[in-house]
Amino acid sequence: MAKSIDVSDLDIYYGDFLAVQGVNMTIRARAVTAFIGPSGCGKSTFLRSLNRMHEVIPGARVEGKVLVDGQSLYEPGVDPVAVRRQIGMVFQRPNPFPTMSIYDNVLAGNRLNSKKLKKSAADDIVEKSLKGANLWNEVKDRLGKPGMGLSGGQQQRLCIARAIAVEPQVLLMDEPCSALDPISTAAIEDLIHDLKSQYTIVIVTHNMQQAARVSDDTGFFNLKGAGQPGHLVEFNPTEKVFANPDNDSTEAYISGRFG
Amino acid sequence: MTTLEKNPTPTESDLLPLTGPRLPTYAPALVAVAALALGGVLWLVLGSSVALSAFVAAVVFVVALPSWSRAVEGSRSAVDRLVAALVWVALLFAFVPLVSLLWTLLDKGLPALSPEFFTFSMRSVFGDAQGGIYHALVGTVLITLAATLISVPIGIFTAIYLVEYGAGNRVAKTITFLVDVMTGIPSIVAGLFAYALFVLFFGPGVRMGFGGAVALSILMIPVVVRSTEEMLKLVPDELREAAYALGVPKWRTITKVVLPTSMSGIVTGVTLAIARVIGETAPLLIIAGKTDSVNFNLFDERMATLPVFIYYSYTQPGIPAAPGYERAWGAALVLIAIVMILNVLARLIGKAFAPKTGR
Numbered sequence: 001m002a003k004s005i006d007v008s009d010l011d012i013y014y015g016d017f018l019a020v021q022g023v024n025m026t027i028r029a030r031a032v033t034a035f036i037g038p039s040g041c042g043k044s045t046f047l048r049s050l051n052r053m054h055e056v057i058p059g060a061r062v063e064g065k066v067l068v069d070g071q072s073l074y075e076p077g078v079d080p081v082a083v084r085r086q087i088g089m090v091f092q093r094p095n096p097f098p099t100m101s102i103y104d105n106v107l108a109g110n111r112l113n114s115k116k117l118k119k120s121a122a123d124d125i126v127e128k129s130l131k132g133a134n135l136w137n138e139v140k141d142r143l144g145k146p147g148m149g150l151s152g153g154q155q156q157r158l159c160i161a162r163a164i165a166v167e168p169q170v171l172l173m174d175e176p177c178s179a180l181d182p183i184s185t186a187a188i189e190d191l192i193h194d195l196k197s198q199y200t201i202v203i204v205t206h207n208m209q210q211a212a213r214v215s216d217d218t219g220f221f222n223l224k225g226a227g228q229p230g231h232l233v234e235f236n237p238t239e240k241v242f243a244n245p246d247n248d249s250t251e252a253y254i255s256g257r258f259g
Numbered sequence: 260m261t262t263l264e265k266n267p268t269p270t271e272s273d274l275l276p277l278t279g280p281r282l283p284t285y286a287p288a289l290v291a292v293a294a295l296a297l298g299g300v301l302w303l304v305l306g307s308s309v310a311l312s313a314f315v316a317a318v319v320f321v322v323a324l325p326s327w328s329r330a331v332e333g334s335r336s337a338v339d340r341l342v343a344a345l346v347w348v349a350l351l352f353a354f355v356p357l358v359s360l361l362w363t364l365l366d367k368g369l370p371a372l373s374p375e376f377f378t379f380s381m382r383s384v385f386g387d388a389q390g391g392i393y394h395a396l397v398g399t400v401l402i403t404l405a406a407t408l409i410s411v412p413i414g415i416f417t418a419i420y421l422v423e424y425g426a427g428n429r430v431a432k433t434i435t436f437l438v439d440v441m442t443g444i445p446s447i448v449a450g451l452f453a454y455a456l457f458v459l460f461f462g463p464g465v466r467m468g469f470g471g472a473v474a475l476s477i478l479m480i481p482v483v484v485r486s487t488e489e490m491l492k493l494v495p496d497e498l499r500e501a502a503y504a505l506g507v508p509k510w511r512t513i514t515k516v517v518l519p520t521s522m523s524g525i526v527t528g529v530t531l532a533i534a535r536v537i538g539e540t541a542p543l544l545i546i547a548g549k550t551d552s553v554n555f556n557l558f559d560e561r562m563a564t565l566p567v568f569i570y571y572s573y574t575q576p577g578i579p580a581a582p583g584y585e586r587a588w589g590a591a592l593v594l595i596a597i598v599m600i601l602n603v604l605a606r607l608i609g610k611a612f613a614p615k616t617g618r
């Protein structure tokens with residue numbers, strides 16, 4: 001049950017600082033949407049506003065509408081915890097739970113919500129999720145060891161496994177491959193391809209080739225100038241964005257002639 | 260081999276000056292021994308006081324080592340040696356009172372220790388009859404335990420509010436200020452407060468162990484709040500966000516992610532807070548009072564404690580005075596031993612709870 005996301009006139013603030021302004025877009029269900037743009041233009045900020053993670057930061061707030069399958073995320077009655085259970089997230093920096101083993105890290109979403117699981121079902125989830133994140137072969141002999149004992153790239157794949165273990169309907173990924181080698185990156189991209197049939201996936205990346213390879217739609221964010229809020233410059237099917245973008249600055253950014 | 264011959268041998272000026280004259284590695288030790296020997300001569304042969312001899316030895320060390328270094332190594336190394344020498348001397352002087360205290364305690368306290376010392380109370384003990392600290396041990400353990408049971412939940416919940424919920428709002432700032440004020444409350448004032456409080460309920464002249472526990476927890480709560488707060492702040496926000504992103508509610512994130520991650524530090528902080536209050540005398544003198552008999556009931560009658568026992572054994576040793584003094588030193592030794600054991604325990608527990616990173 002994948003879900004589409006409609007964003008209209010979204011302004012995102014950190015206290016008084018307007019970080020992202022006036023975003024309108026429709027993220028299709030069962031498709032991969034990529035966000036590209038220069039550092040600091042608000043890609044992470046926008047991504048975090050899609051599952052109400054933004055408001056976790058003190059003073060941070062959002063104005064505008066985000067509709068997930070027609071349901072507004074920012075209505076007063078909406079429970080952010082319920083939202084996040086359906087819209088999972090992988091962060092820019094790997095953040096496994098230091099007190100937990102690899103096995104428990106994968107099951108964290110289930111365990112922390114005290115879902116009762118039979119041992120065999122739990123084993124299945126762990127194996128499936130770790131295989132999905134291309135980590136199974138490296139850790140299958142030491143599932144009981146601490147998750148912090150893995151390398152940075154392995155930790156990131158552990159976090160991806162942890163996010164897909166709860167089978168969210170939308171998966172938000174903030175530069176999931178920035179710490180990975182080409183082989184793991186390829187595995188994650190394959191994973192994204194597989195997940196696409198069931199989930200809605202949104203990915204932030206600094207890697208143009210990756211955006212071109214994995215995504216169906218691409219959004220280009222940019223800053224009008226230093227200290228100005230970030231905004232969405234162009235949102236189009238990926239082929240169009242990379243072949244003949246509507247906007248000159250998009251073309252300049254993609255072809256590397258930027259600034 | 261022609262290429263080699265073409266290479267001119269590097270002259271002295273071509274080489275980077277990576278090496279220079281250095282003092283031998285044993286130089287500081289040598290100077291220290293010489294300085295100490297000088298001090299020893301002053302003390303033993305010329306008969307000056309210990310303090311003066313030690314001072315002279317320290318000054319000689321601090322002056323001689325940098326001078327020698329300056330002559331051989333140059334001024335930058337000399338400054339380095341000077342600072343290092345000062346640090347070492349300061350460390351030594353800081354150790355003097357500690358070592359001397361432990362030495363005195365062991366010297367005077369050890370003879371008092373015997374199985375009876377731990378199992379007898381002071382009930383009907385006159386003259387040099389065998390008496391013990393059993394009643395005071397029981398009182399100290401019970402009162403400290405009660406104080407811990409009161410302070411740990413209050414302290415930890417307060418810290419959780421300050422870090423997880425308050426996050427710099429006005430209530431949190433006010434609480435932080437009040438906690439800071441509480442840290443500075445003199446222990447005698449805490450005792451008077453507990454006494455005044457219990458007089459309200461039980462009338463004047465009230466004495467009970469629980470009152471002592473309340474007084475001690477007033478001293479303990481700010482310490483627990485402060486240490487727990489620091490530990491919770493050390494937990495990276497990324498972990499909280501990771502839990503939120505999995506759809507975990509806030510309270511579960513706190514109990515299952517934040518607290519376990521910081522558990523080792525919190526346990527260490529609590530243990531050190533216990534060690535801090537276990538030797539408090541003044542408040543217990545006021546509200547727990549003094550008795551010679553064993554009392555297991557925190558809520559009735561006077562209750563002896565080790566610090567109060569020490570105080571009375573030394574100020575009113577009885578006739579003859581020697582056994583009383585000896586018991587005071589023995590009890591002091593036991594008290595210090597308990598504090599040390601608590602400190603070691605804090606380290607062990609801290610290690611046991613620390614997040615593992617190994618493979």
Ligand SMILES: Nc1ncnc2c1ncn2[C@@H]1O[C@H](COP(=O)(O)OP(=O)(O)OP(=O)(O)O)[C@@H](O)[C@H]1O
Nearest residue numbers: 014017019038039040041042043044045046057092
């Ligand atoms: N916690 C915060 N508090 C205040 N301002 C913030 C916070 N996080 C980000 N910002 C600001 O919001 C703007 C957008 O930041 P954001 O992290 O969304 O950029 P980004 O596009 O993800 O950059 P990158 O590609 O480097 O990850 C920046 O100007 C940044 O300084």
Ligand SMILES: [Mg+2]
Nearest residue numbers: 043044092174
């Ligand atoms: Mg970012």
